Amino acid sequence: MEDVQITKNIRKSILDMMYTSRxxxxxSCFSIVEILYTLYFRILKIRGTQFDLVVDDKFILSKAHGSVALYATLGERGFFDKKKxxxxxxxxxxxxxxxDMKSASGIECSGGSLGHGLSIGIGMAIANQKSNVYVLLGDGECNEGSVWEAVMLASHLQLANLTAIIDYNKLQGFGETNxxxxxxxxxxxxxxFGWNAIEVNGHNVDELEKELKRPSDKPKAIIAHTIKGKGVSxxxxxxEWHYKSPNKDEYLLARSELEGAL
Ligand SMILES: Cc1ncc(C[n+]2csc(CCOP(=O)(O)OP(=O)(O)O)c2C)c(N)n1
Incomplete structure:
Protein backbone atom coordinates (compact mmCIF):
# COMPACT_ATOMS: atom_id res chain seq x y z
CA MET A 1 0.00 0.00 0.00
CA GLU A 2 1.23 3.51 -0.75
CA ASP A 3 2.21 6.02 1.98
CA VAL A 4 -0.65 8.33 1.21
CA GLN A 5 -3.19 5.51 1.34
CA ILE A 6 -1.91 4.43 4.76
CA THR A 7 -1.90 7.96 6.22
CA LYS A 8 -5.42 8.40 4.84
CA ASN A 9 -6.53 5.18 6.55
CA ILE A 10 -4.99 6.38 9.81
CA ARG A 11 -6.91 9.69 9.56
CA LYS A 12 -10.17 7.86 8.80
CA SER A 13 -9.71 5.61 11.85
CA ILE A 14 -9.02 8.68 14.02
CA LEU A 15 -12.15 10.40 12.74
CA ASP A 16 -14.31 7.30 13.33
CA MET A 17 -12.99 6.84 16.89
CA MET A 18 -13.49 10.50 17.77
CA TYR A 19 -17.02 10.56 16.35
CA THR A 20 -18.12 7.35 18.07
CA SER A 21 -16.64 8.25 21.46
CA ARG A 22 -17.41 12.00 21.29
CA SER A 28 -3.79 17.14 17.96
CA CYS A 29 -4.07 13.67 16.37
CA PHE A 30 -4.31 14.81 12.75
CA SER A 31 -1.21 16.94 13.34
CA ILE A 32 1.06 13.91 13.97
CA VAL A 33 -0.14 11.33 11.42
CA GLU A 34 2.85 11.64 9.07
CA ILE A 35 5.31 11.65 12.00
CA LEU A 36 3.82 8.41 13.39
CA TYR A 37 3.61 6.87 9.92
CA THR A 38 7.29 7.63 9.26
CA LEU A 39 8.35 6.18 12.61
CA TYR A 40 6.26 2.98 12.42
CA PHE A 41 6.63 2.27 8.70
CA ARG A 42 10.15 3.55 7.95
CA ILE A 43 12.27 4.12 11.05
CA LEU A 44 11.60 1.92 14.09
CA LYS A 45 13.17 -1.54 14.09
CA ILE A 46 10.13 -3.83 14.35
CA ARG A 47 10.19 -7.61 14.08
CA GLY A 48 7.76 -10.51 14.41
CA THR A 49 4.73 -11.80 12.62
CA GLN A 50 1.25 -10.34 12.33
CA PHE A 51 -0.20 -9.32 15.73
CA ASP A 52 2.98 -10.48 17.45
CA LEU A 53 5.31 -7.57 16.79
CA VAL A 54 8.22 -6.38 18.93
CA VAL A 55 9.79 -2.92 18.64
CA ASP A 56 13.55 -3.02 19.21
CA ASP A 57 13.77 0.79 19.27
CA LYS A 58 11.70 2.82 21.71
CA PHE A 59 8.96 5.37 21.03
CA ILE A 60 7.26 7.58 23.60
CA LEU A 61 4.24 9.70 22.74
CA SER A 62 4.81 12.36 25.39
CA LYS A 63 1.81 14.40 24.14
CA ALA A 64 -0.30 11.41 25.18
CA HIS A 65 -3.59 13.19 24.47
CA GLY A 66 -2.74 12.24 20.86
CA SER A 67 -3.33 8.59 21.88
CA VAL A 68 -5.93 7.98 19.16
CA ALA A 69 -3.37 8.71 16.43
CA LEU A 70 -1.04 6.15 17.99
CA TYR A 71 -3.81 3.52 18.31
CA ALA A 72 -4.75 4.05 14.65
CA THR A 73 -1.11 3.77 13.53
CA LEU A 74 -0.47 0.63 15.60
CA GLY A 75 -3.65 -0.91 14.17
CA GLU A 76 -2.57 -0.04 10.63
CA ARG A 77 0.92 -1.47 11.22
CA GLY A 78 -0.53 -4.75 12.53
CA PHE A 79 0.19 -4.60 16.26
CA PHE A 80 -3.41 -5.69 16.87
CA ASP A 81 -6.60 -6.32 14.96
CA LYS A 82 -8.17 -3.03 13.83
CA LYS A 83 -11.45 -4.23 15.43
CA LYS A 84 -9.82 -3.21 18.72
CA ASP A 100 -1.84 3.11 29.29
CA MET A 101 1.06 0.86 28.26
CA LYS A 102 -0.84 -2.22 29.43
CA SER A 103 -3.84 -1.53 27.18
CA ALA A 104 -2.41 -2.64 23.84
CA SER A 105 0.63 -4.18 22.25
CA GLY A 106 3.14 -1.60 20.97
CA ILE A 107 2.59 1.11 23.60
CA GLU A 108 5.95 1.63 25.31
CA CYS A 109 4.98 4.25 27.88
CA SER A 110 1.87 5.43 29.74
CA GLY A 111 1.19 9.17 29.70
CA GLY A 112 -1.26 12.05 29.89
CA SER A 113 0.39 14.53 32.20
CA LEU A 114 2.52 16.62 29.86
CA GLY A 115 6.24 17.16 30.38
CA HIS A 116 7.39 13.70 31.43
CA GLY A 117 8.13 11.80 28.22
CA LEU A 118 11.56 13.25 27.54
CA SER A 119 12.85 12.36 31.03
CA ILE A 120 11.55 8.82 30.62
CA GLY A 121 13.20 8.73 27.19
CA ILE A 122 16.53 9.66 28.80
CA GLY A 123 16.22 6.66 31.12
CA MET A 124 15.42 4.40 28.17
CA ALA A 125 18.34 5.80 26.14
CA ILE A 126 20.75 5.09 29.00
CA ALA A 127 19.34 1.59 29.58
CA ASN A 128 19.15 0.61 25.89
CA GLN A 129 22.33 1.98 24.39
CA LYS A 130 22.00 -0.17 21.25
CA SER A 131 18.48 1.14 20.55
CA ASN A 132 17.32 4.48 19.29
CA VAL A 133 14.78 6.29 21.47
CA TYR A 134 12.28 8.72 19.94
CA VAL A 135 10.07 11.06 21.98
CA LEU A 136 7.25 13.07 20.39
CA LEU A 137 6.33 16.28 22.23
CA GLY A 138 3.85 19.09 21.60
CA ASP A 139 5.01 22.70 21.21
CA GLY A 140 2.69 23.74 24.06
CA GLU A 141 4.18 20.91 26.09
CA CYS A 142 7.53 22.70 25.77
CA ASN A 143 6.09 25.29 28.17
CA GLU A 144 6.70 22.72 30.93
CA GLY A 145 9.89 23.37 32.94
CA SER A 146 10.49 19.62 33.25
CA VAL A 147 11.06 19.45 29.48
CA TRP A 148 14.01 21.84 29.77
CA GLU A 149 15.56 19.93 32.68
CA ALA A 150 15.52 16.86 30.45
CA VAL A 151 16.91 18.85 27.50
CA MET A 152 19.85 19.94 29.70
CA LEU A 153 20.52 16.46 31.04
CA ALA A 154 20.39 14.69 27.66
CA SER A 155 22.95 17.09 26.28
CA HIS A 156 25.15 16.77 29.37
CA LEU A 157 25.07 12.98 28.91
CA GLN A 158 25.63 13.33 25.13
CA LEU A 159 22.84 10.85 24.42
CA ALA A 160 23.32 10.42 20.69
CA ASN A 161 20.67 7.65 20.59
CA LEU A 162 17.92 10.05 21.76
CA THR A 163 15.74 12.03 19.34
CA ALA A 164 13.02 14.48 20.33
CA ILE A 165 10.42 15.36 17.72
CA ILE A 166 8.50 18.55 18.43
CA ASP A 167 5.06 18.73 16.82
CA TYR A 168 5.23 22.45 16.08
CA ASN A 169 1.61 23.16 15.12
CA LYS A 170 1.64 26.59 16.85
CA LEU A 171 -1.58 25.93 18.78
CA GLN A 172 -2.27 24.42 22.19
CA GLY A 173 -5.42 23.87 24.27
CA PHE A 174 -6.39 27.45 25.06
CA GLY A 175 -4.66 29.57 22.44
CA GLU A 176 -1.74 30.11 20.12
CA THR A 177 1.48 28.71 21.57
CA ASN A 178 3.27 32.03 21.01
CA PHE A 193 21.10 23.60 25.01
CA GLY A 194 23.56 21.48 22.99
CA TRP A 195 21.19 19.51 20.77
CA ASN A 196 21.48 19.00 17.06
CA ALA A 197 18.30 20.90 15.99
CA ILE A 198 16.75 20.49 12.55
CA GLU A 199 13.53 21.95 11.10
CA VAL A 200 11.35 19.92 8.75
CA ASN A 201 7.91 19.91 7.16
CA GLY A 202 6.17 17.51 9.55
CA HIS A 203 3.73 16.33 6.89
CA ASN A 204 6.45 15.32 4.41
CA VAL A 205 7.36 11.70 5.12
CA ASP A 206 10.48 11.70 2.90
CA GLU A 207 11.87 14.76 4.66
CA LEU A 208 11.05 13.28 8.06
CA GLU A 209 12.71 9.97 7.17
CA LYS A 210 15.84 11.69 5.84
CA GLU A 211 16.34 13.80 8.97
CA LEU A 212 15.43 10.99 11.39
CA LYS A 213 18.09 8.82 9.71
CA ARG A 214 20.77 11.53 9.63
CA PRO A 215 23.64 10.45 11.93
CA SER A 216 24.29 12.65 14.96
CA ASP A 217 26.92 12.55 17.69
CA LYS A 218 24.61 14.30 20.16
CA PRO A 219 20.87 14.27 20.95
CA LYS A 220 18.77 15.37 18.02
CA ALA A 221 15.70 17.64 18.00
CA ILE A 222 13.48 17.51 14.93
CA ILE A 223 11.28 20.58 14.93
CA ALA A 224 8.41 19.46 12.73
CA HIS A 225 6.27 22.27 11.31
CA THR A 226 2.74 20.88 11.27
CA ILE A 227 -0.88 21.95 10.92
CA LYS A 228 -3.24 21.15 13.75
CA GLY A 229 -6.27 19.37 12.22
CA LYS A 230 -4.31 18.56 9.03
CA GLY A 231 -6.35 16.73 6.39
CA VAL A 232 -9.84 18.11 7.05
CA SER A 233 -10.20 21.65 5.66
CA GLU A 240 -11.75 24.71 18.70
CA TRP A 241 -10.81 21.25 17.32
CA HIS A 242 -8.51 20.72 20.28
CA TYR A 243 -11.55 19.89 22.43
CA LYS A 244 -14.52 19.57 20.08
CA SER A 245 -15.66 16.29 18.57
CA PRO A 246 -17.51 16.25 15.25
CA ASN A 247 -21.31 16.11 15.11
CA LYS A 248 -22.97 13.95 12.45
CA ASP A 249 -22.85 16.56 9.66
CA GLU A 250 -19.24 17.45 10.44
CA TYR A 251 -18.34 13.75 10.58
CA LEU A 252 -19.88 13.04 7.16
CA LEU A 253 -18.21 16.09 5.61
CA ALA A 254 -14.80 15.16 7.09
CA ARG A 255 -15.25 11.53 5.95
CA SER A 256 -15.99 12.62 2.39
CA GLU A 257 -12.96 14.93 2.35
CA LEU A 258 -10.73 12.12 3.58
CA GLU A 259 -12.23 9.62 1.09
CA GLY A 260 -11.41 12.05 -1.71
CA ALA A 261 -7.92 12.93 -0.53
CA LEU A 262 -5.19 11.00 -2.31
C1 LIG B 1 0.84 18.78 33.05
C2 LIG B 1 -0.37 18.99 32.19
N1 LIG B 1 -0.97 20.20 32.18
C3 LIG B 1 -2.07 20.41 31.42
C4 LIG B 1 -2.59 19.39 30.66
C5 LIG B 1 -3.86 19.61 29.85
N2 LIG B 1 -3.57 19.66 28.41
C6 LIG B 1 -3.87 18.62 27.61
S1 LIG B 1 -3.46 18.90 26.01
C7 LIG B 1 -2.90 20.45 26.37
C8 LIG B 1 -2.34 21.35 25.31
C9 LIG B 1 -1.09 20.77 24.72
O1 LIG B 1 -0.66 21.53 23.63
P1 LIG B 1 0.46 21.00 22.67
O2 LIG B 1 1.55 20.37 23.47
O3 LIG B 1 0.85 22.12 21.79
O4 LIG B 1 -0.23 19.83 21.88
P2 LIG B 1 -1.29 19.91 20.68
O5 LIG B 1 -2.58 19.42 21.25
O6 LIG B 1 -1.38 21.31 20.19
O7 LIG B 1 -0.79 19.03 19.64
C10 LIG B 1 -3.02 20.73 27.73
C11 LIG B 1 -2.61 21.98 28.38
C12 LIG B 1 -1.94 18.12 30.72
N3 LIG B 1 -2.38 17.08 30.00
N4 LIG B 1 -0.83 17.96 31.47
Missing amino acids: SSHIG LEEYYVDGGSLPGHL EVINQKNLHERWSA FMENKL
Whole structure:
Protein backbone atom coordinates (compact mmCIF):
# COMPACT_ATOMS: atom_id res chain seq x y z
CA MET A 1 0.00 0.00 0.00
CA GLU A 2 1.23 3.51 -0.75
CA ASP A 3 2.21 6.02 1.98
CA VAL A 4 -0.65 8.33 1.21
CA GLN A 5 -3.19 5.51 1.34
CA ILE A 6 -1.91 4.43 4.76
CA THR A 7 -1.90 7.96 6.22
CA LYS A 8 -5.42 8.40 4.84
CA ASN A 9 -6.53 5.18 6.55
CA ILE A 10 -4.99 6.38 9.81
CA ARG A 11 -6.91 9.69 9.56
CA LYS A 12 -10.17 7.86 8.80
CA SER A 13 -9.71 5.61 11.85
CA ILE A 14 -9.02 8.68 14.02
CA LEU A 15 -12.15 10.40 12.74
CA ASP A 16 -14.31 7.30 13.33
CA MET A 17 -12.99 6.84 16.89
CA MET A 18 -13.49 10.50 17.77
CA TYR A 19 -17.02 10.56 16.35
CA THR A 20 -18.12 7.35 18.07
CA SER A 21 -16.64 8.25 21.46
CA ARG A 22 -17.41 12.00 21.29
CA SER A 23 -13.99 12.65 22.78
CA SER A 24 -11.42 15.46 22.36
CA HIS A 25 -8.07 16.09 20.63
CA ILE A 26 -8.86 15.33 17.00
CA GLY A 27 -6.75 18.31 15.83
CA SER A 28 -3.79 17.14 17.96
CA CYS A 29 -4.07 13.67 16.37
CA PHE A 30 -4.31 14.81 12.75
CA SER A 31 -1.21 16.94 13.34
CA ILE A 32 1.06 13.91 13.97
CA VAL A 33 -0.14 11.33 11.42
CA GLU A 34 2.85 11.64 9.07
CA ILE A 35 5.31 11.65 12.00
CA LEU A 36 3.82 8.41 13.39
CA TYR A 37 3.61 6.87 9.92
CA THR A 38 7.29 7.63 9.26
CA LEU A 39 8.35 6.18 12.61
CA TYR A 40 6.26 2.98 12.42
CA PHE A 41 6.63 2.27 8.70
CA ARG A 42 10.15 3.55 7.95
CA ILE A 43 12.27 4.12 11.05
CA LEU A 44 11.60 1.92 14.09
CA LYS A 45 13.17 -1.54 14.09
CA ILE A 46 10.13 -3.83 14.35
CA ARG A 47 10.19 -7.61 14.08
CA GLY A 48 7.76 -10.51 14.41
CA THR A 49 4.73 -11.80 12.62
CA GLN A 50 1.25 -10.34 12.33
CA PHE A 51 -0.20 -9.32 15.73
CA ASP A 52 2.98 -10.48 17.45
CA LEU A 53 5.31 -7.57 16.79
CA VAL A 54 8.22 -6.38 18.93
CA VAL A 55 9.79 -2.92 18.64
CA ASP A 56 13.55 -3.02 19.21
CA ASP A 57 13.77 0.79 19.27
CA LYS A 58 11.70 2.82 21.71
CA PHE A 59 8.96 5.37 21.03
CA ILE A 60 7.26 7.58 23.60
CA LEU A 61 4.24 9.70 22.74
CA SER A 62 4.81 12.36 25.39
CA LYS A 63 1.81 14.40 24.14
CA ALA A 64 -0.30 11.41 25.18
CA HIS A 65 -3.59 13.19 24.47
CA GLY A 66 -2.74 12.24 20.86
CA SER A 67 -3.33 8.59 21.88
CA VAL A 68 -5.93 7.98 19.16
CA ALA A 69 -3.37 8.71 16.43
CA LEU A 70 -1.04 6.15 17.99
CA TYR A 71 -3.81 3.52 18.31
CA ALA A 72 -4.75 4.05 14.65
CA THR A 73 -1.11 3.77 13.53
CA LEU A 74 -0.47 0.63 15.60
CA GLY A 75 -3.65 -0.91 14.17
CA GLU A 76 -2.57 -0.04 10.63
CA ARG A 77 0.92 -1.47 11.22
CA GLY A 78 -0.53 -4.75 12.53
CA PHE A 79 0.19 -4.60 16.26
CA PHE A 80 -3.41 -5.69 16.87
CA ASP A 81 -6.60 -6.32 14.96
CA LYS A 82 -8.17 -3.03 13.83
CA LYS A 83 -11.45 -4.23 15.43
CA LYS A 84 -9.82 -3.21 18.72
CA LEU A 85 -10.09 0.46 17.66
CA GLU A 86 -13.84 0.16 18.33
CA GLU A 87 -12.92 -0.28 21.99
CA TYR A 88 -11.65 3.29 22.29
CA TYR A 89 -13.25 5.35 25.08
CA VAL A 90 -16.48 3.38 25.33
CA ASP A 91 -17.95 1.63 28.36
CA GLY A 92 -16.06 -1.61 28.94
CA GLY A 93 -13.56 -0.74 26.19
CA SER A 94 -9.82 -1.43 26.37
CA LEU A 95 -8.31 1.77 24.90
CA PRO A 96 -8.34 4.78 27.25
CA GLY A 97 -8.31 8.50 26.37
CA HIS A 98 -4.73 8.86 27.55
CA LEU A 99 -2.09 6.19 27.09
CA ASP A 100 -1.84 3.11 29.29
CA MET A 101 1.06 0.86 28.26
CA LYS A 102 -0.84 -2.22 29.43
CA SER A 103 -3.84 -1.53 27.18
CA ALA A 104 -2.41 -2.64 23.84
CA SER A 105 0.63 -4.18 22.25
CA GLY A 106 3.14 -1.60 20.97
CA ILE A 107 2.59 1.11 23.60
CA GLU A 108 5.95 1.63 25.31
CA CYS A 109 4.98 4.25 27.88
CA SER A 110 1.87 5.43 29.74
CA GLY A 111 1.19 9.17 29.70
CA GLY A 112 -1.26 12.05 29.89
CA SER A 113 0.39 14.53 32.20
CA LEU A 114 2.52 16.62 29.86
CA GLY A 115 6.24 17.16 30.38
CA HIS A 116 7.39 13.70 31.43
CA GLY A 117 8.13 11.80 28.22
CA LEU A 118 11.56 13.25 27.54
CA SER A 119 12.85 12.36 31.03
CA ILE A 120 11.55 8.82 30.62
CA GLY A 121 13.20 8.73 27.19
CA ILE A 122 16.53 9.66 28.80
CA GLY A 123 16.22 6.66 31.12
CA MET A 124 15.42 4.40 28.17
CA ALA A 125 18.34 5.80 26.14
CA ILE A 126 20.75 5.09 29.00
CA ALA A 127 19.34 1.59 29.58
CA ASN A 128 19.15 0.61 25.89
CA GLN A 129 22.33 1.98 24.39
CA LYS A 130 22.00 -0.17 21.25
CA SER A 131 18.48 1.14 20.55
CA ASN A 132 17.32 4.48 19.29
CA VAL A 133 14.78 6.29 21.47
CA TYR A 134 12.28 8.72 19.94
CA VAL A 135 10.07 11.06 21.98
CA LEU A 136 7.25 13.07 20.39
CA LEU A 137 6.33 16.28 22.23
CA GLY A 138 3.85 19.09 21.60
CA ASP A 139 5.01 22.70 21.21
CA GLY A 140 2.69 23.74 24.06
CA GLU A 141 4.18 20.91 26.09
CA CYS A 142 7.53 22.70 25.77
CA ASN A 143 6.09 25.29 28.17
CA GLU A 144 6.70 22.72 30.93
CA GLY A 145 9.89 23.37 32.94
CA SER A 146 10.49 19.62 33.25
CA VAL A 147 11.06 19.45 29.48
CA TRP A 148 14.01 21.84 29.77
CA GLU A 149 15.56 19.93 32.68
CA ALA A 150 15.52 16.86 30.45
CA VAL A 151 16.91 18.85 27.50
CA MET A 152 19.85 19.94 29.70
CA LEU A 153 20.52 16.46 31.04
CA ALA A 154 20.39 14.69 27.66
CA SER A 155 22.95 17.09 26.28
CA HIS A 156 25.15 16.77 29.37
CA LEU A 157 25.07 12.98 28.91
CA GLN A 158 25.63 13.33 25.13
CA LEU A 159 22.84 10.85 24.42
CA ALA A 160 23.32 10.42 20.69
CA ASN A 161 20.67 7.65 20.59
CA LEU A 162 17.92 10.05 21.76
CA THR A 163 15.74 12.03 19.34
CA ALA A 164 13.02 14.48 20.33
CA ILE A 165 10.42 15.36 17.72
CA ILE A 166 8.50 18.55 18.43
CA ASP A 167 5.06 18.73 16.82
CA TYR A 168 5.23 22.45 16.08
CA ASN A 169 1.61 23.16 15.12
CA LYS A 170 1.64 26.59 16.85
CA LEU A 171 -1.58 25.93 18.78
CA GLN A 172 -2.27 24.42 22.19
CA GLY A 173 -5.42 23.87 24.27
CA PHE A 174 -6.39 27.45 25.06
CA GLY A 175 -4.66 29.57 22.44
CA GLU A 176 -1.74 30.11 20.12
CA THR A 177 1.48 28.71 21.57
CA ASN A 178 3.27 32.03 21.01
CA GLU A 179 0.59 33.89 22.97
CA VAL A 180 0.66 31.52 25.96
CA ILE A 181 4.46 31.35 26.30
CA ASN A 182 6.49 32.31 23.26
CA GLN A 183 8.11 29.32 21.51
CA LYS A 184 9.11 31.26 18.38
CA ASN A 185 12.80 30.38 18.41
CA LEU A 186 12.57 26.68 19.21
CA HIS A 187 15.44 25.86 16.85
CA GLU A 188 17.83 28.29 18.58
CA ARG A 189 16.72 27.16 22.03
CA TRP A 190 17.30 23.44 21.47
CA SER A 191 20.63 24.24 19.74
CA ALA A 192 21.70 26.49 22.61
CA PHE A 193 21.10 23.60 25.01
CA GLY A 194 23.56 21.48 22.99
CA TRP A 195 21.19 19.51 20.77
CA ASN A 196 21.48 19.00 17.06
CA ALA A 197 18.30 20.90 15.99
CA ILE A 198 16.75 20.49 12.55
CA GLU A 199 13.53 21.95 11.10
CA VAL A 200 11.35 19.92 8.75
CA ASN A 201 7.91 19.91 7.16
CA GLY A 202 6.17 17.51 9.55
CA HIS A 203 3.73 16.33 6.89
CA ASN A 204 6.45 15.32 4.41
CA VAL A 205 7.36 11.70 5.12
CA ASP A 206 10.48 11.70 2.90
CA GLU A 207 11.87 14.76 4.66
CA LEU A 208 11.05 13.28 8.06
CA GLU A 209 12.71 9.97 7.17
CA LYS A 210 15.84 11.69 5.84
CA GLU A 211 16.34 13.80 8.97
CA LEU A 212 15.43 10.99 11.39
CA LYS A 213 18.09 8.82 9.71
CA ARG A 214 20.77 11.53 9.63
CA PRO A 215 23.64 10.45 11.93
CA SER A 216 24.29 12.65 14.96
CA ASP A 217 26.92 12.55 17.69
CA LYS A 218 24.61 14.30 20.16
CA PRO A 219 20.87 14.27 20.95
CA LYS A 220 18.77 15.37 18.02
CA ALA A 221 15.70 17.64 18.00
CA ILE A 222 13.48 17.51 14.93
CA ILE A 223 11.28 20.58 14.93
CA ALA A 224 8.41 19.46 12.73
CA HIS A 225 6.27 22.27 11.31
CA THR A 226 2.74 20.88 11.27
CA ILE A 227 -0.88 21.95 10.92
CA LYS A 228 -3.24 21.15 13.75
CA GLY A 229 -6.27 19.37 12.22
CA LYS A 230 -4.31 18.56 9.03
CA GLY A 231 -6.35 16.73 6.39
CA VAL A 232 -9.84 18.11 7.05
CA SER A 233 -10.20 21.65 5.66
CA PHE A 234 -12.56 23.04 8.30
CA MET A 235 -10.42 21.70 11.17
CA GLU A 236 -7.03 22.95 9.97
CA ASN A 237 -5.45 25.60 12.22
CA LYS A 238 -8.70 25.94 14.22
CA LEU A 239 -8.24 26.03 17.99
CA GLU A 240 -11.75 24.71 18.70
CA TRP A 241 -10.81 21.25 17.32
CA HIS A 242 -8.51 20.72 20.28
CA TYR A 243 -11.55 19.89 22.43
CA LYS A 244 -14.52 19.57 20.08
CA SER A 245 -15.66 16.29 18.57
CA PRO A 246 -17.51 16.25 15.25
CA ASN A 247 -21.31 16.11 15.11
CA LYS A 248 -22.97 13.95 12.45
CA ASP A 249 -22.85 16.56 9.66
CA GLU A 250 -19.24 17.45 10.44
CA TYR A 251 -18.34 13.75 10.58
CA LEU A 252 -19.88 13.04 7.16
CA LEU A 253 -18.21 16.09 5.61
CA ALA A 254 -14.80 15.16 7.09
CA ARG A 255 -15.25 11.53 5.95
CA SER A 256 -15.99 12.62 2.39
CA GLU A 257 -12.96 14.93 2.35
CA LEU A 258 -10.73 12.12 3.58
CA GLU A 259 -12.23 9.62 1.09
CA GLY A 260 -11.41 12.05 -1.71
CA ALA A 261 -7.92 12.93 -0.53
CA LEU A 262 -5.19 11.00 -2.31
C1 LIG B 1 0.84 18.78 33.05
C2 LIG B 1 -0.37 18.99 32.19
N1 LIG B 1 -0.97 20.20 32.18
C3 LIG B 1 -2.07 20.41 31.42
C4 LIG B 1 -2.59 19.39 30.66
C5 LIG B 1 -3.86 19.61 29.85
N2 LIG B 1 -3.57 19.66 28.41
C6 LIG B 1 -3.87 18.62 27.61
S1 LIG B 1 -3.46 18.90 26.01
C7 LIG B 1 -2.90 20.45 26.37
C8 LIG B 1 -2.34 21.35 25.31
C9 LIG B 1 -1.09 20.77 24.72
O1 LIG B 1 -0.66 21.53 23.63
P1 LIG B 1 0.46 21.00 22.67
O2 LIG B 1 1.55 20.37 23.47
O3 LIG B 1 0.85 22.12 21.79
O4 LIG B 1 -0.23 19.83 21.88
P2 LIG B 1 -1.29 19.91 20.68
O5 LIG B 1 -2.58 19.42 21.25
O6 LIG B 1 -1.38 21.31 20.19
O7 LIG B 1 -0.79 19.03 19.64
C10 LIG B 1 -3.02 20.73 27.73
C11 LIG B 1 -2.61 21.98 28.38
C12 LIG B 1 -1.94 18.12 30.72
N3 LIG B 1 -2.38 17.08 30.00
N4 LIG B 1 -0.83 17.96 31.47
